[in-house]
Amino acid sequence: MNPTALRFGIWIVATPLLIAALGLGFQGLAAVDSSLFFAWGYFIEVLIAGLLQGVMYSLVALGFVLIFKASGIFNFAQGSMVLFAALTMVGFIEMGLHWTLAFIVTAGVMVLLALVIERVVLRPLVNQPHIILFMATIGIFYFLDGFGQTLWGSDVKVLDIGISKAPIIIAEGIFENGLLINSFDLVAALVGAVLVAVLAIFFQYTRVGRALRAVADDHQAALSVGIPLKTIWAIVWSVAGIVALVAGIMWGSKAGVQFSLALIALKALPVLILGGFTSIPGAIIGGLIIGAGEQVAEVFLGPLFGGAIQDWFAYMLALVFLLFRPQGLFGEKIIERI
Amino acid sequence: MLYREAGQFKTSYGADQAIFPIRQDQIAIALMAALAVLAVPALASEYFLETIFVPFLVFAMAALGLNILTGYCGQLSLGTGGFMACGAFFSYKLTVAFPELHIVLVFLLAGFGTAGVGVLFGLPSLRIKGFYLAVATLAAQFFLVWMFNKFDWWTNYSSSGVISAPPRELFPGIFITGTQADPVTKYLFLLGFVALLALVAKNLVRSRIGRTWMAIRDMDIAAEIIGIRPLWAKLSAFAVSSFYIGISGALWAFVYTGSVEALAFEINRSFQVLFMIIIGGLGSILGSFLGAAFIVLLPILLNNGMLAVDPTISTALVSHIEFMIFGALIIFFLIVEPHGLARLWQIAKEKLRLWPFPY
Numbered sequence: 292m293n294p295t296a297l298r299f300g301i302w303i304v305a306t307p308l309l310i311a312a313l314g315l316g317f318q319g320l321a322a323v324d325s326s327l328f329f330a331w332g333y334f335i336e337v338l339i340a341g342l343l344q345g346v347m348y349s350l351v352a353l354g355f356v357l358i359f360k361a362s363g364i365f366n367f368a369q370g371s372m373v374l375f376a377a378l379t380m381v382g383f384i385e386m387g388l389h390w391t392l393a394f395i396v397t398a399g400v401m402v403l404l405a406l407v408i409e410r411v412v413l414r415p416l417v418n419q420p421h422i423i424l425f426m427a428t429i430g431i432f433y434f435l436d437g438f439g440q441t442l443w444g445s446d447v448k449v450l451d452i453g454i455s456k457a458p459i460i461i462a463e464g465i466f467e468n469g470l471l472i473n474s475f476d477l478v479a480a481l482v483g484a485v486l487v488a489v490l491a492i493f494f495q496y497t498r499v500g501r502a503l504r505a506v507a508d509d510h511q512a513a514l515s516v517g518i519p520l521k522t523i524w525a526i527v528w529s530v531a532g533i534v535a536l537v538a539g540i541m542w543g544s545k546a547g548v549q550f551s552l553a554l555i556a557l558k559a560l561p562v563l564i565l566g567g568f569t570s571i572p573g574a575i576i577g578g579l580i581i582g583a584g585e586q587v588a589e590v591f592l593g594p595l596f597g598g599a600i601q602d603w604f605a606y607m608l609a610l611v612f613l614l615f616r617p618q619g620l621f622g623e624k625i626i627e628r629i
Numbered sequence: 630m631l632y633r634e635a636g637q638f639k640t641s642y643g644a645d646q647a648i649f650p651i652r653q654d655q656i657a658i659a660l661m662a663a664l665a666v667l668a669v670p671a672l673a674s675e676y677f678l679e680t681i682f683v684p685f686l687v688f689a690m691a692a693l694g695l696n697i698l699t700g701y702c703g704q705l706s707l708g709t710g711g712f713m714a715c716g717a718f719f720s721y722k723l724t725v726a727f728p729e730l731h732i733v734l735v736f737l738l739a740g741f742g743t744a745g746v747g748v749l750f751g752l753p754s755l756r757i758k759g760f761y762l763a764v765a766t767l768a769a770q771f772f773l774v775w776m777f778n779k780f781d782w783w784t785n786y787s788s789s790g791v792i793s794a795p796p797r798e799l800f801p802g803i804f805i806t807g808t809q810a811d812p813v814t815k816y817l818f819l820l821g822f823v824a825l826l827a828l829v830a831k832n833l834v835r836s837r838i839g840r841t842w843m844a845i846r847d848m849d850i851a852a853e854i855i856g857i858r859p860l861w862a863k864l865s866a867f868a869v870s871s872f873y874i875g876i877s878g879a880l881w882a883f884v885y886t887g888s889v890e891a892l893a894f895e896i897n898r899s900f901q902v903l904f905m906i907i908i909g910g911l912g913s914i915l916g917s918f919l920g921a922a923f924i925v926l927l928p929i930l931l932n933n934g935m936l937a938v939d940p941t942i943s944t945a946l947v948s949h950i951e952f953m954i955f956g957a958l959i960i961f962f963l964i965v966e967p968h969g970l971a972r973l974w975q976i977a978k979e980k981l982r983l984w985p986f987p988y
Contacts, residue, residue, distance in 0.1 A: 415964045434956025441949040606768030
């Protein structure tokens with residue numbers, strides 16, 4: 292049996308066990324402390340809501356992973372790209388374009404943005420330490436934040452592309468009152484799945500995808516077999532820009548297009564730590580774990596600490612994780628780790 | 630012509646190691662000190678003292694702290710705001726619990742407390758580095774601000790969560806915090822305090838401990854091989870850095886704004902201080918001051934400039950353009966002059982030595 296399948300098998304067996312153990316743990320806690328409330332149906336409901344929320348985090352995290360894989364740059368500006376894309380799209384829709392048309396135009400804008408970033412920021416900084424590039428992306432973060440809002444204004448905007456937000460109730464027979472799921476979140480999860488599938492095919496079966504993987508493995512070796520690094524970087528940033536656009540549409544129609552969208556990018560950081568910086572499946576699973584973990588912790592542990600632990604729970608989880616497994620669940624083992 | 634060191638001979642190791650070895654520098658620094666102590670309080674209006682000089686000195690302190698960690702030891706931190714909040718709340722609790730304790734002592738103790746917190750959150754740096762560490766320090770940022778916001782104990786159960794700093798005296802009768810404190814007194818106190826701590830920092834970074842930090846920054850594996858303990862070097866950098874940042878947080882709350890609130894120390898504060906050291910110069914004490922001055926002055930100048938051009942411009946637009954300019958400046962400095970304003974100053978000095986006969 293090959294190790295990948297083995298690992299997969301372990302995950303499949305371990306996850307339900309872990310969830311059940313967590314549930315039992317919370318049940319025990321609730322029995323001891325009367326301020327806590329626990330019911331299995333409610334637990335599963337919160338868990339599912341968290342998982343779906345996690346998909347949204349994964350959408351943002353995907354953009355990070357793409358850029359990190361191909362260029363080793365940790366793109367802090369991904370969040371502001373999400374905001375910028377959503378703002379631009381809303382702007383075009385407000386101009387009277389149909390949303391599909393607006394989507395295409397905005398995708399074009401994101402590609403243009405990627406080209407500009409590659410030319411103006413990345414190219415002069417080639418061969419600088421990663422940390423300098425990281426700080427440069429913080430600069431991009433600020434610039435895009437200001438630019439997007441200067442262009443389109445800073446009011447909270449509604450982005451409606453016609454996804455229903457009606458709640459769905461399932462499994463009424465098993466649990467009392469059934470399980471309540473937001474249909475919008477389901478659509479978001481579906482979009483996330485499609486996006487990952489498309490990316491996987493793109494990476495695995497196209498010529499450009501092969502080149503991208505080569506660059507990710509070794510810049511110099513890729514250059515020496517004739518892969519144009521600059522083109523590849525432009526492509527990767529464009530793809531990340533389009534991923535940002537999809538994430539922006541999802542988040543924008545869920546929570547409204549506003550400044551705080553740029554800050555959800557920060558939530559993607561613990562997702563990456565958990566999943567590993569270089570792994571696309573890692574970004575997905577990390578997102579799911581963070582999403583579910585923080586929802587469950589907020590609802591079932593939050594009362595113990597006075598609530599609102601959502602703000603930092605993900606980071607603390609990542610911090611603990613860093614201490615034991617710095618490369619993340621699926622990341623490549625890094626040798627330099629002092 | 631004036632700026633030549635010809636004829637100035639050093640006859641002792643002490644003279645060779647002086648911070649300002651050249652006589653012209655000594656004269657210049659003495660002049661600047663005189664200007665800062667005598668001319669600024671006499672000439673600057675209350676408004677200028679409150680909006681420019683006091684925040685400049687407070688931010689310079691924070692930038693000093695972050696520069697020790699990021700510029701000298703190479704550990705990127707995005708938790709500056711959280712550590713500043715630590716300093717502010719520690720000093721508040723201390724001064725409320727022990728009202729007769731001298732305020733400077735309170736600030737220093739708050740600094741030591743923050744140093745402890747810094748070491749705690751610096752522990753992951755032993756296993757990770759770069760942006761992994763940045764995420765770990767983000768955890769500190771969010772957790773600390775949440776904690777100070779959430780638990781009323783820190784604000785002594787005040788209902789609004791915002792508390793004004795109690796009045797405290799530097800010398801009997803001379804208040805430096807609270808409403809009756811005079812801006813000039815505040816400014817002079819800050820000037821002395823920050824200058825003293827900057828001197829300590831300058832001497833720290835050019836002594837043994839500072840050299841170990843720089844060795845870790847430049848190449849940690851090589852540093853370990855020549856016998857530097859990474860554990861000790863990194864944690865001491867975290868401790869010293871947090872000490873400075875904690876004191877700057879205490880100064881922020883007590884001397885600058887006069888109110889202790891966690892919301893003043895959000896993530897944007899961390900970025901602001903990070904920008905100061907990038908623009909001012911990573912790994913330079915002087916750079917911390919230049920960067921702080923730059924970042925404090927720029928928004929004020931931009932605001933006034935844009936309002937002068939078009940008085941009807943909205944404040945939201947001004948702040949967005951400010952964001953853009955900050956972002957662009959960061960990228961510009963990283964590309965053109967990664968060593969920041971401090972390096973430009975150095976280049977200017979070298980040019981001046983040859984002037985006006987460069988050949």
